[in-house]
Amino acid sequence: MKRQEELQVRLQQVQARIDATLKECNRPAGSVQLLPVTKYHPVEDIKLLQNLGVAAVGENREQEARAKALEIPDMDFHMIGQIQSKKANSIARWAAAVHSVDSEKIAEALNRGVALSLERGDRSQEILPCFIQLSLDGDPSRGGTPLDQVTQLAEVIDQSAHLRFEGLMCVPPLGWDTEKAFFQAKDVLSGLEDHFHRSLEFSAGMSGDLVEAIKHGSTIVRVGTEILGNRALA
Known part of the structure; x- marks a missing residue:
């Protein structure tokens, strides 16, 4: 089977799972966006996904994403990995959205980065949609904002000249029941x-837990392996 045909089959299978779950939950068809995660996969795969109608993909690593974005300027690349403040300027040049803002320092750096990119002509989109990565267990090692700091960070983002607070991104903590994690995250989002x-927006759910995430209100699921297969680790 050719690679494009393989990707098409895999996309259709994941979309079928999404559609079936939406129907089961009595949610509208099309109310969940499928965001393929292309980290460690070649730019050729992203071009094939684009041929199949995919308009946006997720990337975890700034340097890799930047190179891919330069090669495919008409594809939207979402940053979904942890961000170092020193990389914010570069991320602001290519990112169509950022799912992993977890501090005021990162938000302020992204805002400055967008302004600089606009000034230099490196970016045409004046506003960068930003999600707060939620830390349900408060463990800083995995990234994320503690529950008691979320509202303040959301206000900082929303008051920034070049950022828009778009919603929450949630990855269930290790060892947690996914239903419990998504239920708590949805409660924070509702507040x-x-x-x-x-x-x-609610960016929640990956290959293994997208059904549970959709049942708890996810509007964006981030799926890598189930679509693109195993990654060749860098």
């Missing part, structure tokens, strides 16, 4: 929607 008086 933020009340605070900001608007609907927000």
Whole structure:
């Protein structure tokens, strides 16, 4: 089977799981975006996904994503990995959205980076949608914002000239029941929607737990292996 045909079959299988779960939950068809995660996979795979109608992919590593974005400028690349503040300027040049903001320092660095990129003509999109990565267990080693700091960080993002608070991103802590994690994260999201008086996105669910995430309100699922197969580790 040719690679494009393989990717098409895999995309259709994942989409079928999403559609079936939405139907089971009585949620509208099309209310969940499938974001293929292309970390460690070659740019040729992303071009094939683009041929199949995929408009956005997720990447974890800044240097790798930047190179791919330069090669495929008409594809949207979402940053979903942990961010170092020294990399924020570069991320602001290529990212269509960032799912992993976890501190005011990172938010401020991204805001400055977008302004600089616009000034230099490296970026055309004036506003960078940003998700707060939620830390349900408060463990800083895996990234994420503690529960008691989420609202303040959301306000910092939303008040920034070049950022927009888009919603939450959640990865269940190691050893946690996924249902419990997504339930808690959705509760935090609902509180933020009340605070900001608007609907927000919920980036939650990967290959192994997307069904549970959708049942708890996910609007974006990030799927890598189930679509692209095993990664050749760098």
